[in-house]
Amino acid sequence: MPIAGPLLLCAFLPVALGQLAEPEPEFLAPLENQTVTQGRDMYFTCVVNHLSSFKVAWIKSDTKAILAIHTHMVAQNQRLSVTHNGHNTWKLHVSNVQKNDSGTYMCQINTDPMRSQMGTLEVVIRPDILNENESSEGGGVAIEGGTVRLKCHATGIPEPTVLWRREDSRSLVLRHDGGREKQVLRTYDGDTLVLGNIQRSDMGAYLCIASNGVPPSVSKRFTVRVHFHPLIRVSNQLVAAPAASDVLVQCYVEASPRAMNHWTRDTGEKLIPNEKYSMEETILNEYSLLMNLTIRSMVKKDFGGYVCTSSNALGKAEGVVRLQEMHMAKTTTTTPAPRIVDLKPRKTPHREKPKKYKRPTKGRKDSEDEGDLESTKIATLETRTLSPSLSATPSATKPPPWVLQRNGADTPNRYVSALAAATLLLLINY
Ligand SMILES: *[C@@H]1O[C@H](CO)[C@@H](O)[C@H](O)[C@H]1NC(C)=O
Ligand SMILES: *[C@@H]1O[C@H](CO)[C@@H](O)[C@H](O)[C@H]1NC(C)=O
Numbered sequence: 001m002p003i004a005g006p007l008l009l010c011a012f013l014p015v016a017l018g019q020l021a022e023p024e025p026e027f028l029a030p031l032e033n034q035t036v037t038q039g040r041d042m043y044f045t046c047v048v049n050h051l052s053s054f055k056v057a058w059i060k061s062d063t064k065a066i067l068a069i070h071t072h073m074v075a076q077n078q079r080l081s082v083t084h085n086g087h088n089t090w091k092l093h094v095s096n097v098q099k100n101d102s103g104t105y106m107c108q109i110n111t112d113p114m115r116s117q118m119g120t121l122e123v124v125i126r127p128d129i130l131n132e133n134e135s136s137e138g139g140g141v142a143i144e145g146g147t148v149r150l151k152c153h154a155t156g157i158p159e160p161t162v163l164w165r166r167e168d169s170r171s172l173v174l175r176h177d178g179g180r181e182k183q184v185l186r187t188y189d190g191d192t193l194v195l196g197n198i199q200r201s202d203m204g205a206y207l208c209i210a211s212n213g214v215p216p217s218v219s220k221r222f223t224v225r226v227h228f229h230p231l232i233r234v235s236n237q238l239v240a241a242p243a244a245s246d247v248l249v250q251c252y253v254e255a256s257p258r259a260m261n262h263w264t265r266d267t268g269e270k271l272i273p274n275e276k277y278s279m280e281e282t283i284l285n286e287y288s289l290l291m292n293l294t295i296r297s298m299v300k301k302d303f304g305g306y307v308c309t310s311s312n313a314l315g316k317a318e319g320v321v322r323l324q325e326m327h328m329a330k331t332t333t334t335t336p337a338p339r340i341v342d343l344k345p346r347k348t349p350h351r352e353k354p355k356k357y358k359r360p361t362k363g364r365k366d367s368e369d370e371g372d373l374e375s376t377k378i379a380t381l382e383t384r385t386l387s388p389s390l391s392a393t394p395s396a397t398k399p400p401p402w403v404l405q406r407n408g409a410d411t412p413n414r415y416v417s418a419l420a421a422a423t424l425l426l427l428i429n430y
């Protein structure tokens, strides 16, 4: 390669040759403007006819730097290179495109006057979200009524737009003017989301999503927590149940941060799980749950008050459920069962049916003699009541399907009454 150096660009014997009949060099196609994502490779293509002894050079026009002449690199940049196809096509390659590569590039022929064409390289950068070292990093916590501020600092070229939404697609609620005004939105545009006068229902995960047209968009997840004094609601404050039945009592709890929940008798006695009591919690959402207490085989001393308590760092709440004895004879012959009745067999007979049939229980042995499947099914309920007056129930119009059975050796004096159970179910569903 005998020719080198930028000096060539200055007039180089074009005049003498220009007088001949040879056609002037010409560009066959314009340089393409290109938009390239940072990190990718790209090239400009310059096609020249009738170059004869002229040379093609590449120049970065904004800095006036000569990058290459013919196939010789001038710029000291490992990411640049030139190729020539041996005919009329020159290419300037830029690998691993960087932000400072953007600008106007010129393909130039050293005629006099020189000929050139230009193309631009626009470098774009996919959006990114900075992890800032802030207290709101990853989310925010506030006391109910306070303010949580979430900031999403996004970078990229062109500058990304930022929008917010809730992860579960519930609406965003923005409260202004101390809660007197509120805006319910699916998404919010802006890099900072301010949740003022925040409520427990605002708790959950929020996403900020940054996009600038260069895929992919990015998102960041924030967790918002709202702390408040626990709250307890008891829907059935009075529960009537017959002796020997199993009873479920329930408290609805809202608390955040998570609370310690427990049950006591109204005497203050703390209840622990054993064969008498079982306690369960059903989580409903980020801040609410159901406390279930099942009391088995009600006896006289089990009637009375039960207190559910929920306490967290912000305080304590209590709910009281009163259990009253229901006398079967009265309820079936006089006023209809009160709606507050909350007696439920812990397992429905229908669901239990197949299992019970397979299990050889003591009750089953007796019932086989009767050949009455219906009574077998109900007899396995854990409702054990003996009440002779039950025969007076109005539902007993056809021959009673129930039978009185011995209920095994463990409760020798107890009887299982199919009709009693059936009547109770009727009352519940009433
Ligand atoms: C490239 O962009 C410039 C403006 O930046 C425009 O004048 C020119 O026509 C474009 N070239 C092509 C080939 O589209
Ligand atoms: C362009 O940026 C790259 C890295 O981002 C750097 O190595 C290079 O020196 C820069 N070139 C110029 C001309 O500034």
Ligand SMILES: *[C@@H]1O[C@H](CO)[C@@H](O)[C@H](O)[C@H]1NC(C)=O
Residues within 6 Å of the ligand: 133
């Ligand atoms: C965040 O800030 C703490 C001190 O405030 C510093 O020790 C830690 O290195 C910072 N982390 C980052 C990623 O800047």
Ligand SMILES: *[C@@H]1O[C@H](CO)[C@@H](O)[C@H](O)[C@H]1NC(C)=O
Residues within 6 Å of the ligand: 250, 280, 281, 282, 290, 291, 292
């Ligand atoms: C608590 O009782 C409700 C019925 O009122 C039931 O749906 C729920 O599954 C119970 N929770 C547990 C953990 O047993």
